[in-house]
Amino acid sequence: MLRELKDKEYIPPKNMLKLFIKGGFALSKVLIKNMGQLKKARKERIEYIPLKRNYELPEYKPGMKVVKSNEKYLRPTLYCNPYAKEIVALANHLGAFEKDPYEYARDAFEFVKRNLILQIMPLDGVVPTLKRGYGTCLHKISLFIALCRAAGLKARYKLYAIAMIQQWYETFVEIDPLMREWYDAMGYFMLHGEGEVYIDGKWIVADVGPTPERQAATGIPITKFGEDSIGIWFQAIPGSIMRVESLPLGLGMASKLLMEKISPASVAKMNNNILRQVEKGRKILQEIGEEEYNRRVRKGYKMPTIELERKSIIFE
């Protein structure tokens, strides 16, 4: 049992565990210190209207093809069941088993990236995510991975802590003083990620998290299939990148606790803010068109990436 958990990487890797433990401690400290503020925040009512899904779900027909394998990166993992009817139907609808693997993966990428809106909420499975039409970047990555695995393409998570760009800071952090305290305390607790799919001997990155509208609103390029958002619009904290088959156990519970029990008003504020951002991005893209937007913004935005070197440092 434990071996299986380990093998499937349900147990978070060491560096992620370290991040979480540190983040957990810092967070508890902030929470305890701010009980009063927290109570106020909990009482606060923020109007928030959940989004409506903006796409149709293809119908499932018995006998639809799906790859069921127990191989690593193909099998179901936490919150990511590629065998679910809804997933199989969508995979077939998107051309699994018809298109060549690269083309299919790219179309699955575009579907997830463009159609599902970012909203902050506790983790849940790919089926509710698909039915709902929104979720966090982790929800979206899971959906992309499930679509790949259902079509027999190995897929995994690439997770990391990010150094936020300022616009993100404004959206997520600055809007809420409590959130800012969290942020300052947490430092590295901000987990973000992308999907990766294995085609022709290579892992190809899929930045499904941000929709084009949101990228336009924050002035960053619209990432394409195979394009890493690291280096383009933010930096991964070096050393924090981890590639895993599954989301770790405990993340779902933790996110539920954080968002539902501690400060639902903060989450509602953030989500409203994201929706405003999406609206702003939509206007920008309508005005100048996606292609022109991309051309303009790409010229100016680059960030070097680094691989850590030890040089002559001695670690005791």
Added chain:
Amino acid sequence: MIEFKEYIENLNKRLHNYIPDPATFTPGEEGVFKPLDVYNHPKKEADEYKFKAIKYAFKHHYENNSFYKKYCKENNVTPDDIKSIDDFNKIPLIPDKFFKTYPSGKEFAMWLATIYTGELPNIVIKKSDDHDDIINKFNDAGLVISYSSGTSGRHTFIPRDKRTFNDTEYAIAKAAITMVYPFWEYDSYGYLLMPNPFKTNVFAGKVCSVYFDAVKDVQVALDRELKADLIRAAMKNNLKGRIIRYAMQRENKKMIERIINWLRENYKKKNKISFLGAPFILYFVMEELERNGESFDFGENGAVITGGGWKIFEGQRIPVDEFRKKVEKILGIPPENCLDLYGMVEGNGWMVHCPEGHYLHIPSTYYHAMVIDENGEEVAYGEKGRFAFLDGLAMSYPSFIISGDEVRMYEECPVCHRTSPVLEPEVSRAKGDEMRGCAEEMRRVLSMDLGGKDA
């Protein structure tokens, strides 16, 4: 009046410890130490200095810094592509935010090692070392790691070697002293409106240690160490925060009293005085004097060199010319002796007001400034954009930076006739970027007693 040549030679004598053996000058150092006036050198010769300095620095970092080399390769640029100043815009720029993206723990040490160009001395890092411990170990090994901080709570760390740091200290002293000509003389009295340079790793404070070598008697406004933890604790709206704020408030009152007493004493003795540092401290001093109906008339015997931003409280900026008027009214120091400096932790170029027009002159013999639009392209003179620069002095890290500061640059000063390009008198952060400024950190501490919680 003393000849400018003799004036600078006196400075070089005073600061000889900062000047390396001329036989070993890098091209960047030649551009700093050889010209008498880095803001008014004949254009053609200044360009020659500048081209050599920046080409050399670019080649040096390309060859000795693996992350920068990789970045250049991604941008398809090699040192051979830089054939004249017109090619400078091919040199890949690093966003200033890059220097905020450091990991924690022992990886922080590796990160510093990675952005550092060339080999490092042996440094032993323990598991339990935090950021401050790691910085101190690097510094013990002969480096000068300094930082500045922003509102997002993340610092900007820059690794300098001792020599680069000496160079930049000399450069800032020469900048100020050149522009206040003929004011400067060693036998005078200074007040540093900054944390004690010998007790801080904050760049804006540390770089001011040269003040102690250029002026006979220097007092320090803030003698305590400004620790990030303390600042954070003071900003909390709890009992501990209130106690710290109360203590600070008392300390600030005392600080202002000390400065006023110092002014009285030196005025009585007819001493030559100068202030260097954060404008808002002097602003508070002047406010207090004004309340008491007190004023001085230092005249040509006084100078004020400010730096680090013009925010007084949250959401309140003093216009620079209003500040100068106040300095003239309360201290009797003429506007020609009240100049602002603009620089940043990532670079070693110092922009300084000319006394005639208060435009920020850019040194033209080792440093190349550009203004970049949102597409990453250079804009024409007079148009707004982000300030970017190529620094020929930094040997320990690639100092080819695009900043978040919004500026307008002019090819010539609209007022004086120096040969260097200028920026408009005031610089602001581009929209969406965080406020930084080196006075910002102190402002946060010192203005807390007024508004309680500050962002």
